[in-house]
Amino acid sequence: xxxxxxxxxxxxxxxxxxxxxxxxxxxxxxxxxxxxxxxxxxxxxxxxxxxxxxxxxxxxxxxxxxxxxxxxxxxxxxxxxxxxxxxxxxxxxxxxxxxxxxxxxxxxxxxxxxx
Amino acid sequence: xxxxxxxxxxxxxxxxxxxxxxxxxxxxxxxxxxxxxxxxxxxxxxxxxxxxxxxxxxxxxxxxxxxxxxxxxxxxxxxxxxxxxxxxxxxxxxxxxxxxxxxxxxxxxxx
Numbered sequence: 001x002x003x004x005x006x007x008x009x010x011x012x013x014x015x016x017x018x019x020x021x022x023x024x025x026x027x028x029x030x031x032x033x034x035x036x037x038x039x040x041x042x043x044x045x046x047x048x049x050x051x052x053x054x055x056x057x058x059x060x061x062x063x064x065x066x067x068x069x070x071x072x073x074x075x076x077x078x079x080x081x082x083x084x085x086x087x088x089x090x091x092x093x094x095x096x097x098x099x100x101x102x103x104x105x106x107x108x109x110x111x112x113x114x115x
Numbered sequence: 116x117x118x119x120x121x122x123x124x125x126x127x128x129x130x131x132x133x134x135x136x137x138x139x140x141x142x143x144x145x146x147x148x149x150x151x152x153x154x155x156x157x158x159x160x161x162x163x164x165x166x167x168x169x170x171x172x173x174x175x176x177x178x179x180x181x182x183x184x185x186x187x188x189x190x191x192x193x194x195x196x197x198x199x200x201x202x203x204x205x206x207x208x209x210x211x212x213x214x215x216x217x218x219x220x221x222x223x224x225x226x
Binding site for chain 2: 043044046106
């Protein structure tokens with residue numbers, strides 16, 4: 001059972017356009033929602049994260065929109081650049097006793113930004 | 116030097132062989148994790164450890180075992196490798212509610 005569903009599987013955007021990746025979760029106990037970016041040959045790296053007490057978080061060109069009632073969250077990349085071409089994973093976790101994040105990942109979105 | 120180092124980076128092994136993947140970190144974090152990445156499936160948690168005396172199963176622990184030799188070292192073993200364990204394996208560390216830091220991965224092929 002996929003607890004975090006991610007779409008689309010792949011995405012092609014023109015340079016300067018907006019990239020939008022969506023995720024939906026089932027477990028209402030999740031309390032931390034990060035997005036990870038992965039380049040070929042590298043491990044995932046944290047891009048931006050949000051807690052469910054806010055509906056939006058923006059860091060530079062990257063924005064997370066969070067809809068708690070719908071159990072959905074999305075990543076928006078404004079002014080997409082070729083250097084943004086990567087695989088993006090949404091994730092969710094429950095704060096573990098004593099802290100630490102046991103992440104449940106979405107299936108990933110391969111983003112390609114074309115010139 | 117990388118904060119999270121995995122060895123080897125690539126490995127081809129035969130069915131039935133025992134193999135160990137190693138992970139070391141310089142972040143000073145107590146929490147360490149092993150994930151497996153497969154195309155179309157994302158990353159799935161195999162095992163995690165809060166400290167040297169703590170080992171916990173993740174969602175796909177069957178066929179795997181781990182050892183936490185020290186705060187900085189967490190190894191993953193496949194006692195008898197099978198072809199469907201062919202995947203990209205990642206080690207990660209975190210501290211309390213901070214982000215997880217991933218290694219560069221080990222690409223394992225079981226033939």
